[in-house]
Amino acid sequence: MELILPPGLSKANFSTALEEFANICGPQWVLDTDIDRETYLDLYAPGLSAERAHAPSAAVVPQSVEQVQEIVRAANRFGIALWPICRGKNFGYGGAAPVMAGSVIVDLGRLNRIIEVNDKLAYATLEPGVGFFDLHEYLQQHNLPLWLSIPGNGWGSVVGNALERGFSRTPYGEHANSLCGMEVVLPTGELVRTGTGAMENSKTWPLFKSGFGPAWDGLFCQSNFGIVTKAGFWLMPEPEATLRMSMSLPNPEDIGWLVDVLTPLRISGLIPHNVGVANYMGSATTTSQRDEWYEGEGAIPESVVQNIMEQYGVGWWNFSITLNGDPQILERQRELIEAAFAPYTTETFSLSRWRRGEPGGGPTPSVFALRVVNWHGGRGAHMGFSPILPASGDEILQQLKRTRSRYSQHGIDFSSTFYICGRHVINVNLLLYNKDDHELVTRSNALFKDLVADSASAGFGEYRTHLDWMDSVANSFNFNKQALRRLNETVKDALDPEGILAPGKSGIWPKRLRESVVQEGTKGPTV
Amino acid sequence: MKIYKQTLMIFLLGIATIGVIETEAAERTFKDLNGKHYFEQHCALCHRGVGPGVFMLQRRLGERGAILENRDQISADYLQQVVRLGIGSMPRFSRGELTDYELVEIVEYLTKKTN
Numbered sequence: 001m002e003l004i005l006p007p008g009l010s011k012a013n014f015s016t017a018l019e020e021f022a023n024i025c026g027p028q029w030v031l032d033t034d035i036d037r038e039t040y041l042d043l044y045a046p047g048l049s050a051e052r053a054h055a056p057s058a059a060v061v062p063q064s065v066e067q068v069q070e071i072v073r074a075a076n077r078f079g080i081a082l083w084p085i086c087r088g089k090n091f092g093y094g095g096a097a098p099v100m101a102g103s104v105i106v107d108l109g110r111l112n113r114i115i116e117v118n119d120k121l122a123y124a125t126l127e128p129g130v131g132f133f134d135l136h137e138y139l140q141q142h143n144l145p146l147w148l149s150i151p152g153n154g155w156g157s158v159v160g161n162a163l164e165r166g167f168s169r170t171p172y173g174e175h176a177n178s179l180c181g182m183e184v185v186l187p188t189g190e191l192v193r194t195g196t197g198a199m200e201n202s203k204t205w206p207l208f209k210s211g212f213g214p215a216w217d218g219l220f221c222q223s224n225f226g227i228v229t230k231a232g233f234w235l236m237p238e239p240e241a242t243l244r245m246s247m248s249l250p251n252p253e254d255i256g257w258l259v260d261v262l263t264p265l266r267i268s269g270l271i272p273h274n275v276g277v278a279n280y281m282g283s284a285t286t287t288s289q290r291d292e293w294y295e296g297e298g299a300i301p302e303s304v305v306q307n308i309m310e311q312y313g314v315g316w317w318n319f320s321i322t323l324n325g326d327p328q329i330l331e332r333q334r335e336l337i338e339a340a341f342a343p344y345t346t347e348t349f350s351l352s353r354w355r356r357g358e359p360g361g362g363p364t365p366s367v368f369a370l371r372v373v374n375w376h377g378g379r380g381a382h383m384g385f386s387p388i389l390p391a392s393g394d395e396i397l398q399q400l401k402r403t404r405s406r407y408s409q410h411g412i413d414f415s416s417t418f419y420i421c422g423r424h425v426i427n428v429n430l431l432l433y434n435k436d437d438h439e440l441v442t443r444s445n446a447l448f449k450d451l452v453a454d455s456a457s458a459g460f461g462e463y464r465t466h467l468d469w470m471d472s473v474a475n476s477f478n479f480n481k482q483a484l485r486r487l488n489e490t491v492k493d494a495l496d497p498e499g500i501l502a503p504g505k506s507g508i509w510p511k512r513l514r515e516s517v518v519q520e521g522t523k524g525p526t527v
Numbered sequence: 528m529k530i531y532k533q534t535l536m537i538f539l540l541g542i543a544t545i546g547v548i549e550t551e552a553a554e555r556t557f558k559d560l561n562g563k564h565y566f567e568q569h570c571a572l573c574h575r576g577v578g579p580g581v582f583m584l585q586r587r588l589g590e591r592g593a594i595l596e597n598r599d600q601i602s603a604d605y606l607q608q609v610v611r612l613g614i615g616s617m618p619r620f621s622r623g624e625l626t627d628y629e630l631v632e633i634v635e636y637l638t639k640k641t642n
Contacts (some may be wrong), residue, residue, distance in 0.1 A: 038611070043613070043619070217565060368577050
């Protein structure tokens with residue numbers, strides 16, 4: 001990958017900046033060869049031009065907070081844009097790559113200390129390079145009765161996933177909600193601790209979120225206001241027992257009543273976690289390739305859908321509920337849930353029970369879900385379109401109709417999961433493609449554009465998106481002529497006057513780049 | 528078509544809870560603990576058990592080629608290139624994530640038996 005310089009920087013100044021980074025971290029931790037740049041490209045970029053549009057100029061790999069601070073200060077002196085990553089496994093949303101080409105990656109993977117795990121108060125204090133596999137192994141090795149909540153792709157950073165508001169299907173499944181207290185390098189290089197960690201001798205940093213006065217943790221999620229170098233993270237105590245209840249439903253319309261049944265159970269707490277309701281595609285995409293089922297034009301037809309359901313023995317929708325706690329209470333909870341379902345379906349739950357001391361039981365990190373990208377073969381990839389919806393059966397059915405229609409129009413196979421999270425639903429739709437198949441990528445991008453526009457028209461925004469679409473999605477939050485964008489920009493300019501930290505993240509651009517980047521046309525597609 | 532029904536149902540009913548099932552590597556007559564350690568740290572999550580690497584190699588090369596640790600006649604140069612530049616949907620590994628030293632150890636672990 002040829003060098004793309006940071007905007008506004010001469011090659012000579014860029015070389016001098018890299019020398020400074022080398023003095024800070026050691027020359028072996030400044031990665032600036034053509035191959036180095038390749039290794040930080042977006043693995044799942046929707047097309048080669050998209051891959052190049054987000055190419056970094058180099059990477060620097062610090063091992064300490066002090067080194068992060070020095071890197072940030074040097075970047076301010078040179079006006080060089082930095083793009084911090086925890087482990088760079090944000091697949092489907094840009095991976096390790098920056099929004100703005102020419103940015104220097106700050107790879108935090110070597111800040112990988114598990115600083116503390118407290119099994120009595122059920123928390124860990126982590127650096128951003130700690131992955132789910134690392135923390136899970138630590139808990140196992142030390143025989144600690146704590147469970148992790150792990151996303152489908154378990155390869156990434158615990159802190160990084162939480163900062164991106166990742167989620168999963170466990171009682172601690174809203175991962176950003178488990179963050180408690182952060183240490184942050186601000187864009188000027190100053191070090192700050194949030195919550196009660198702001199006290200020199202705090203003993204409650206990972207225990208109490210708010211601190212005194214404004215609570216800042218949320219401002220460092222999906223933002224470019226600072227580099228998080230430590231975070232408290234709450235873990236789930238191992239329960240006495242679990243009871244898993246699984247069901248498949250035969251018809252697409254079943255999602256309507258299902259949402260209306262699950263929602264009050266979720267809000268009341270009877271169901272203690274977000275429930276993921278996945279369509280039939282998960283079975284086929286993780287174990288087979290598309291051409292084994294269908295080689296015609298357009299999306300796979302209904303006959304193939306039926307074939308997939310029959311061969312795998314799955315429903316149009318498939319979900320499970322896992323109850324945790326005292327075994328006798330779990331059985332009563334099961335009865336109440338079964339009673340709530342009885343008026344709507346003759347399907348029955350299949351049950352699976354676990355007791356403490358038996359093998360298994362808790363979530364285990366895996367990358368099994370990444371097998372989906374092989375659906376089209378080649379250099380397989382995916383993007384996720386993930387609007388937030390009200391937990392109302394009627395609204396969900398309308399969204400399903402809208403989205404399926406768009407997928408069909410663009411000839412893309414419909415792969416969808418509705419996560420019933422209580423008052424809201426997150427609808428994660430996968431767009432699977434071979435990134436070397438230009439025609440398929442073009443159709444996928446056109447579909448994505450329509451999906452964003454449709455949802456915005458209906459009043460629904462996305463919870464998270466790919467680099468290419470951050471501006472578009474940010475623009476869809478358009479109350480009072482983009483007042484939220486202006487607020488974000490005001491904070492950005494105050495905290496980051498030189499505009500060096502992650503320009504363009506979540507559609508937030510610093511003052512020095514707001515006009516020039518738009519004029520150069522390097523911002524993402526607009527709706 | 529081979530359908531992994533049990534695996535499939537686990538996926539559908541709780542994608543986050545899938546474990547990496549250890550597959551015994553081919554018998555070896557040498558000790559290369561560093562290489563094996565780094566392989567397990569960086570590669571095994573995909574290249575053992577039900578990982579995507581096993582799945583994709585199986586499709587390309589059949590059962591015998593599915594397990595990377597069982598492969599014969601795989602060259603060091605090829606491995607190094609694949610790790611740094613990726614292949615298919617396999618990610619590229621940066622030197623920040625996997626140092627040159629660690630890569631050499633892994634390559635030695637995977638190629639030693641054929642040398």
